[in-house]
Amino acid sequence: MDDGLTQDQQALLDRARAVAEAAAAQAAETDRTEQYPWPMVARMRDAGLMGLTIPREWGGPGLTYFDAALVIEELSKACAVCGRIAVESNMGALGAIMAYGTAAQKRIAADLVLAGDKPAICITEPGAGSAATEMATRADRRGDGWVINGEKHWITGGGISRLHLIFARAFEDGRELGIGGFLVVRSGERDPAGLVIHRRIPSMGLKGMPEAEIRFRDLRVADDMLLAPPGGFARGFGKLMDAYNGQRVGAATVALGLGAGAYERALDFARTRHQFGRPIAEFQGLGWMLADMSIRLEASRALVWRAARSAGPNGFPDRLAAAQAKVMAADAAIEVTNAALQVWGAAGYSRENPMERILRDARMFAIAGGTAQVLRTQVAEQILGRKLPQTRDGFLRQAAADAGRLAAD
Numbered sequence: 001m002d003d004g005l006t007q008d009q010q011a012l013l014d015r016a017r018a019v020a021e022a023a024a025a026q027a028a029e030t031d032r033t034e035q036y037p038w039p040m041v042a043r044m045r046d047a048g049l050m051g052l053t054i055p056r057e058w059g060g061p062g063l064t065y066f067d068a069a070l071v072i073e074e075l076s077k078a079c080a081v082c083g084r085i086a087v088e089s090n091m092g093a094l095g096a097i098m099a100y101g102t103a104a105q106k107r108i109a110a111d112l113v114l115a116g117d118k119p120a121i122c123i124t125e126p127g128a129g130s131a132a133t134e135m136a137t138r139a140d141r142r143g144d145g146w147v148i149n150g151e152k153h154w155i156t157g158g159g160i161s162r163l164h165l166i167f168a169r170a171f172e173d174g175r176e177l178g179i180g181g182f183l184v185v186r187s188g189e190r191d192p193a194g195l196v197i198h199r200r201i202p203s204m205g206l207k208g209m210p211e212a213e214i215r216f217r218d219l220r221v222a223d224d225m226l227l228a229p230p231g232g233f234a235r236g237f238g239k240l241m242d243a244y245n246g247q248r249v250g251a252a253t254v255a256l257g258l259g260a261g262a263y264e265r266a267l268d269f270a271r272t273r274h275q276f277g278r279p280i281a282e283f284q285g286l287g288w289m290l291a292d293m294s295i296r297l298e299a300s301r302a303l304v305w306r307a308a309r310s311a312g313p314n315g316f317p318d319r320l321a322a323a324q325a326k327v328m329a330a331d332a333a334i335e336v337t338n339a340a341l342q343v344w345g346a347a348g349y350s351r352e353n354p355m356e357r358i359l360r361d362a363r364m365f366a367i368a369g370g371t372a373q374v375l376r377t378q379v380a381e382q383i384l385g386r387k388l389p390q391t392r393d394g395f396l397r398q399a400a401a402d403a404g405r406l407a408a409d
């Protein structure tokens with residue numbers, strides 16, 4: 001659905017569709033070989049689809065999150081690995097650096113991404129997934145820099161990404177300052193001493209995209225590679241998560257694209273496959289499945305577009321809108337891709353057809369980038385206008401404070 005788009009956005013979509021054709025042609029092979037699709041990266045870069053959100057002064061076209069979302073959906077219909085590359089080369093770490101970075105940091109990030117790098121964002125740890133604020137990775141102030149120790153896992157692009165945004169708990173003179181972001185670049189020849197891509201984690205879907213465990217062992221980061229949002233370390237995590245709302249919209253868009261791609265394939269199949277002497281599309285049981293798929297997708301697209309458009313100039317998508325879009329699109333992607341496979345019958349279950357790959361690829365979005373459960377809590381917090389503590393002591397402290405307020409009233 002291209003309604004309400006400007007001529008420039010239509011032209012951008014056409015450009016994305018041309019690249020998506022090539023993406024579709026290699027998607028099965030990328031899934032089979034589990035190799036990062038470097039030839040597609042070159043095509044995306046050459047078509048100007050990486051770094052769309054980089055402002056003109058840093059060499060990008062200065063487009064919006066919404067423009068990027070249009071591209072991401074189109075690519076994801078064809079190849080979700082390519083869609084995810086487009087997410088991280090337009091949102092996530094890149095968005096944080098373009099908002100909070102120094103001129104030198106923006107130069108580094110823009111040059112890398114426009115040359116084809118997909119930055120990695122390193123938040124999750126074995127002991128801190130949903131509870132990301134419980135991360136143990138630490139950055140200790142030493143001389144004119146920082147020394148990082150700890151480990152992260154499920155880092156998308158670990159081993160292929162050059163630019164890394166590492167979230168770590170900062171300490172100076174033994175005192176904790178808060179959580180900050182530290183930028184580290186792998187040169188492509190030799191990894192920085194202390195940054196160890198420990199192993200690739202085998203995953204269910206999106207197999208062309210490596211997910212890695214990364215260890216930091218006395219990794220030195222110079223002061224000028226500290227990403228410092230306004231408000232300092234005390235507000236560091238919150239401000240970095242504010243930027244991360246962009247990536248949540250990106251992930252929601254990949255989920256939307258996967259669902260939309262599956263739906264289009266299901267429609268085609270339902271029209272052409274005959275049983276009982278009729279196209280299977282004539283059976284009401286299938287017609288209603290297709291109807292539900294279209295409803296879920298239109299609802300997802302409406303929320304994704306709204307969230308992507310909520311980003312002001314130099315700002316990020318709204319936190320509530322991003323969470324709502326991601327919950328909706330992630331849940332819908334699982335339902336729609338599963339129903340689409342059902343429409344294909346046994347042919348959908350075969351690895352000779354794309355449906356089973358698309359179903360596997362769709363499963364991640366209710367987990368990564370904030371699970372469906374955690375994001376529902378975030379939505380509840382925003383609509384209720386109050387913090388809903390998830391730790392036991394946080395809950396008890398809030399209950400005590402509420403009791404105190406009631407007594408005072």
Ligand SMILES: CC(C)(COP(=O)(O)OP(=O)(O)OC[C@H]1O[C@@H](n2cnc3c(N)ncnc32)[C@H](O)[C@@H]1OP(=O)(O)O)[C@@H](O)C(=O)NCCC(=O)NCCSC(=O)CCS(=O)O
Nearest residue numbers: 123130131132133156235237238241242251319368369370
């Ligand atoms: C935020 C959580 C980790 C919950 O932890 P807490 O209860 O300890 O934290 P809060 O008090 O809720 O928040 C701390 C701080 O951050 C601000 N915040 C939190 N979320 C947002 C947001 N979305 N937008 C803006 N600001 C945010 C909050 O206001 C507080 O700020 P102040 O301290 O008051 O200044 C948990 O809810 C959570 O989000 N868990 C999910 C973790 C997650 O999403 N990880 C993603 C890892 S990267 C990834 O998966 C990539 C996948 S992909 O390829 O796209």
Ligand SMILES: Cc1cc2nc3c(=O)[nH]c(=O)nc-3n(C[C@H](O)[C@H](O)[C@H](O)COP(=O)(O)OP(=O)(O)OC[C@H]3O[C@@H](n4cnc5c(N)ncnc54)[C@H](O)[C@@H]3O)c2cc1C
Nearest residue numbers: 121122123124129130154155156364368369370371373390
């Ligand atoms: C494919 C993929 C790519 C990823 N890429 C990245 C990346 O690039 N960078 C990065 O930093 N991380 C990445 N992640 C990690 C991802 O962000 C985490 O998996 C996610 O935040 C959940 O953490 P967890 O897996 O440890 O689950 P847990 O937090 O252990 O949760 C387990 C279960 O408990 C539920 N749960 C936990 N807390 C609550 C609560 N308070 N209320 C209700 N239910 C709760 C969860 O919803 C889930 O069902 C990726 C993950 C995947 C699968």
